[in-house]
Amino acid sequence: MRLGLVVTLVGGIATAVTGDLQARLMDSQQPMKMAAAEALYNTSSSASFSLFTVGTLNGDSQLWGVRVPDLLSLIATLDPHGTVQGINNVQRAYEKKYGPGDYKPYVPVTYWSFRLMVGFGTLAALFSLAGLWLTRRRRIPQSRWFYRAAIAAVATPYLASTMGWIFTEMGRQPWTVFGVLQTSQSVSPGVSAWTVAASLVVFTLLYGGLGAVAGWLMIRSIKAGPPAEQPETPGTGTGEPVPVFTY
Amino acid sequence: MALTTFWFILIAVLWTGYFVLEGFDFGVGILLPFLGRDDTDRRAMINTIGPVWDGNEVWLLTAGGATFAAFPLWYASLFSGFYLALLLILVALIVRGVSFEFRGKVATDRWRRGWDRAIFWGSALPALLWGVAFANIVRGVPMNAGHVVTGNLLTLLNPYGLLGGLATLTLFALHGAIFLSLRTTGDLRARARKAAVRIAAATVPVAAAFLIASQVAHGRLATDITAALAAVALLAAVAAIARGKEGWAFAGTAVTLVLVVATLFGDLWPDVLPSTTSAAYSLTINNASSSHYTLTVMTWVALLFTPVVLAYQGWTYWVFRHRVGGTPLPPLLPPKPSSGKPSSGPSPAGPAAHAPSGL
Numbered sequence: 119m120r121l122g123l124v125v126t127l128v129g130g131i132a133t134a135v136t137g138d139l140q141a142r143l144m145d146s147q148q149p150m151k152m153a154a155a156e157a158l159y160n161t162s163s164s165a166s167f168s169l170f171t172v173g174t175l176n177g178d179s180q181l182w183g184v185r186v187p188d189l190l191s192l193i194a195t196l197d198p199h200g201t202v203q204g205i206n207n208v209q210r211a212y213e214k215k216y217g218p219g220d221y222k223p224y225v226p227v228t229y230w231s232f233r234l235m236v237g238f239g240t241l242a243a244l245f246s247l248a249g250l251w252l253t254r255r256r257r258i259p260q261s262r263w264f265y266r267a268a269i270a271a272v273a274t275p276y277l278a279s280t281m282g283w284i285f286t287e288m289g290r291q292p293w294t295v296f297g298v299l300q301t302s303q304s305v306s307p308g309v310s311a312w313t314v315a316a317s318l319v320v321f322t323l324l325y326g327g328l329g330a331v332a333g334w335l336m337i338r339s340i341k342a343g344p345p346a347e348q349p350e351t352p353g354t355g356t357g358e359p360v361p362v363f364t365y
Numbered sequence: 366m367a368l369t370t371f372w373f374i375l376i377a378v379l380w381t382g383y384f385v386l387e388g389f390d391f392g393v394g395i396l397l398p399f400l401g402r403d404d405t406d407r408r409a410m411i412n413t414i415g416p417v418w419d420g421n422e423v424w425l426l427t428a429g430g431a432t433f434a435a436f437p438l439w440y441a442s443l444f445s446g447f448y449l450a451l452l453l454i455l456v457a458l459i460v461r462g463v464s465f466e467f468r469g470k471v472a473t474d475r476w477r478r479g480w481d482r483a484i485f486w487g488s489a490l491p492a493l494l495w496g497v498a499f500a501n502i503v504r505g506v507p508m509n510a511g512h513v514v515t516g517n518l519l520t521l522l523n524p525y526g527l528l529g530g531l532a533t534l535t536l537f538a539l540h541g542a543i544f545l546s547l548r549t550t551g552d553l554r555a556r557a558r559k560a561a562v563r564i565a566a567a568t569v570p571v572a573a574a575f576l577i578a579s580q581v582a583h584g585r586l587a588t589d590i591t592a593a594l595a596a597v598a599l600l601a602a603v604a605a606i607a608r609g610k611e612g613w614a615f616a617g618t619a620v621t622l623v624l625v626v627a628t629l630f631g632d633l634w635p636d637v638l639p640s641t642t643s644a645a646y647s648l649t650i651n652n653a654s655s656s657h658y659t660l661t662v663m664t665w666v667a668l669l670f671t672p673v674v675l676a677y678q679g680w681t682y683w684v685f686r687h688r689v690g691g692t693p694l695p696p697l698l699p700p701k702p703s704s705g706k707p708s709s710g711p712s713p714a715g716p717a718a719h720a721p722s723g724l
Contacts, residue, residue: 306441307445307511307513308445308448308513308515309445313449316449316452317448320456324456324459324460328459331467335471365408365468
């Protein structure tokens with residue numbers, strides 16, 4: 119378990135560092151994505167980073183939120199007073215560059231997927247930290263909650279990377295290849311909508327069904343408990359290694 | 366040699382590797398309900414391909430990946446044009462792959478028979494459809510000036526396409542039967558040999574008809590030679606298995622598949638996807654390829670990494686070279702923790718432990 123905790127912690131830190139490096143790249147290459155991640159509508163210096171916001175998300179009003187001053191500027195430019203471009207400003211710049219059109223991604227999704235990505239990732243790292251503390255010097259934690267949390271923590275890195283995937287795909291909209299190919303132009307001309315719908319339905323049902331069977335098998339296996347001590351199979355005497363039969 | 370030709374040949378080689386390797390594991394899957402008389406037989410059969418079938422499928426991925434990178438227009442027209450056929454193949458391959466893993470997890474007859482059925486269909490359907498797909502690639506498909514395939518799934522199911530499908534289906538079944546005779550022992554081995562001879566009675570005429578039809582419509586001198594050699598190799602394989610020379614027979618069907626793929630790609634060249642609408646709309650190695658720079662980078666990557674992949678795949682086959690069977694297979698599922706009374710001796714390898722049902 120400690121091995122898992124160490125790997126999660128190291129992986130979490132490494133992910134945060136590379137993610138941070140990418141933030142600067144994203145700010146210079148796809149400023150719209152950075153602006154949409156923060157729902158920053160107007161270009162500002164010393165931009166703050168919000169942990170939570172409840173608002174209309176069109177930039178008009180903010181009902182409630184927790185904000186860290188200067189953090190967004192720091193992430194995007196390494197300077198707490200640096201300038202971060204806002205959605206409306208980037209939109210105007212893109213209209214000049216690529217012609218009229220809507221270049222804004224759907225902000226509620228980008229805003230929340232970015233936060234959930236960072237949040238789940240941080241949760242995984244924090245859990246490892248707590249776990250390492252609780253198991254220091256080979257101690258065995260007594261609390262049932264620790265073990266329940268450990269099982270739940272399995273999901274956090276997956277959720278974080280799923281959210282990150284949603285963020286990067288949604289944040290790039292309306293482009294499939296930024297600045298080159300728009301999503302609306304990327305559709306295969308020879309494939310009809312019903313064909314795509316059919317394949318989507320088939321794969322959803324197939325993976326859903328197989329996932330349900332896999333889940334059932336796992337629960338069954340957990341309920342069966344660990345196997346009894348298996349006696350060594352007597353050797354055949356030839357001394358030849360025999361492959362394990364997995365099937 | 367131009368890089369486009371080099372990549373055309375490389376993609377042909379990847380498909381060859383795929384058909385030679387996955388061909389026998391499709392064959393084993395197809396023969397599972399016919400040669401596997403009881404659960405022990407069927408387990409032995411699955412264990413002959415268990416360690417290698419997923420590695421064999423990597424050849425398909427690399428063939429697809431190489432097509433995407435080297436000839437993006439070919440990939441685009443092919444995957445959009447053959448959308449539903451590829452969907453069927455994918456579903457079959459997914460179900461098949463999972464079946465190998467799931468079938469041993471519950472020890473009831475019903476459960477295992479269900480997954481055995483899935484293995485059969487998951488093997489037979491792609492074995493048929495790959496032949497249909499390749500016959501149609503050689504034959505050409507209706508395609509407009511924008512390289513958009515205008516046919517549908519039924520367009521692919523023309524007589525020549527279906528003949529190609531039957532050819533791969535019967536070739537893979539034969540290849541699989543010979544592979545089983547090479548990799549098993551005792552009664553199963555004897556039955557696999559007998560089955561191979563019986564399947565050959567279907568394979569030889571169907572494969573011959575497909576090769577003749579291909580050569581009449583699309584042949585050239587070089588591929589007439591490879592097609593003739595393919596026929597010779599097939600007959601040699603049948604003669605070898607009839608005489609019990611399993612290794613030679615397997616080499617024979619493997620060489621047959623190599624030559625059949627070489628014939629089909631040779632018939633296709635320099636097109637990659639001919640248009641039956643107008644020859645001017647056909648995709649060729651020149652108008653479908655990536656930039657020279659992309660091909661150069663890919664060539665270096667391929668030259669560096671292909672030997673590594675070949676080495677570890679070869680090593681897998683070496684590790685699992687022993688015949689399967691003979692000594693009774695150990696039971697799949699660990700014995701249940703005995704409630705109170707001690708288990709009666711070290712008997713997991715005993716004959717009673719792997720009765721097909723009753724656990």
